[in-house]
Amino acid sequence: MPGGRLTHEERRLIAEGLAEGLKYTEIAVRLDRPLSTVTREVSRNGGPDAYRADEAHRTTRERARRSRPVTRAATDAATDAATDAEKRDTDAVRELEHRFTDIMIGTGLPRMTARVLACLYLTDSGSLSASELVRRLQVSPASVSKAIGQLEHQELVRRERDPRGRRDRYVIDADAWFRGWTASARQNSALADFARSGADTLGLNSPAGARLYGIGDFFEHVGQAMLHAAEQWHRERERATPPRDQPPHASEDRAG
Numbered sequence: 001m002p003g004g005r006l007t008h009e010e011r012r013l014i015a016e017g018l019a020e021g022l023k024y025t026e027i028a029v030r031l032d033r034p035l036s037t038v039t040r041e042v043s044r045n046g047g048p049d050a051y052r053a054d055e056a057h058r059t060t061r062e063r064a065r066r067s068r069p070v071t072r073a074a075t076d077a078a079t080d081a082a083t084d085a086e087k088r089d090t091d092a093v094r095e096l097e098h099r100f101t102d103i104m105i106g107t108g109l110p111r112m113t114a115r116v117l118a119c120l121y122l123t124d125s126g127s128l129s130a131s132e133l134v135r136r137l138q139v140s141p142a143s144v145s146k147a148i149g150q151l152e153h154q155e156l157v158r159r160e161r162d163p164r165g166r167r168d169r170y171v172i173d174a175d176a177w178f179r180g181w182t183a184s185a186r187q188n189s190a191l192a193d194f195a196r197s198g199a200d201t202l203g204l205n206s207p208a209g210a211r212l213y214g215i216g217d218f219f220e221h222v223g224q225a226m227l228h229a230a231e232q233w234h235r236e237r238e239r240a241t242p243p244r245d246q247p248p249h250a251s252e253d254r255a256g
Contacts, residue, residue, distance in 0.1 A: 006033075006041060006060075011053040014038060018048050024227060025189050035186040036155055036179040039227060043234040097122055109150075112139065116147040117156060117172075126172040129162065133170070155179035174237075181230050188223035192216045 006014075010031050017027035024042070028035045042048055045056035097118050104114035119136055120128060128136070133144045148170055151157040156179070157170045195216030202209035 006037070006057075008053065008057045011041070011057050014041060015051055015053040018042070018051055023189070025186060028186075034155065034183075035189075036182040039182045039185075039231060040175065040178065040234065043231040044238055047231060047235065093122065110147070112143050113147040113150045115139075116144060117151060120157060120170065120172045127160070127169045129167045129169050131167070155183040178230055178234060181226060185223045185226040185230070188219045188226065192218075192220035192223060195219065 010033070013031060014027055017030060022030075024038050025035055028038045031038065041056065042051050045051050045059060100118040100121065101111070101114045104117055105111055109117065115137055116133060119133060120126060130141060130144050130148070133139075133148075134141050137144070148157065151170075152159065156176050157172060158176075158179075160169050160171050161167075162169050193216070195212045199209045199213035199216060202212065204210060204213055
């Protein structure tokens with residue numbers, strides 16, 4: 001069930017895979033899950049050396065319970081965000097959106113895909129339906145659909161069902177670039193596996209085989225470095241971020 005929450009059994013399989021020394025890509029294949037799901041799960045729960053299935057399952061359930069209540073602090077934050085939005089310079093925001101789009105195009109995204117990504121990022125809710133994107137960007141539904149498909153493929157957006165209706169909403173969250181980064185790492189690992197397999201086929205002593213082997217070695221190194229950097233960032237972010245029902249400076253106020 002690639003789209004659902006991890007079960008206790010799946011967490012046990014992750015722990016077994018780590019104990020066997022499997023790569024994240026191999027564990028993801030074993031579970032039939034995206035690589036990003038496995039890397040995020042492990043990094044949130046102690047990393048590959050300290051991951052424990054029972055503890056990870058219990059911690060995740062507690063985290064989910066903490067995130068459910070809508071607190072006074074959350075309501076106040078939403079009100080403040082709405083007030084800030086009213087104060088914004090419309091021309092400055094439009095210029096910001098153009099610059100964001102140009103930067104994303106520079107990374108290789110098609111223009112429409114970059115426009116959709118920028119629109120989602122610069123919306124306070126970080127969530128828009130297809131019809132809202134069509135209206136904001138003044139483009140066809142087909143253009144939005146194609147752009148969303150590309151962003152989902154790169155795991156930069158996720159799809160949620162609107163509880164108030166039957167429409168899907170497309171969401172940017174704090175883990176968007178983490179997922180996109182690990183998806184890119186997965187592509188590097190796939191390229192590394194292909195190149196090394198190709199090198200074996202051509203013969204390591206041949207010029208073409210040696211060339212492919214070098215490519216495989218490079219992308220294997222880069223992919224592992226990318227995963228390590230993403231895991232380190234996620235661990236530091238988890239330590240720095242208070243529970244959702246606790247305002248950012250609550251612990252400092254108690255200490256004072």
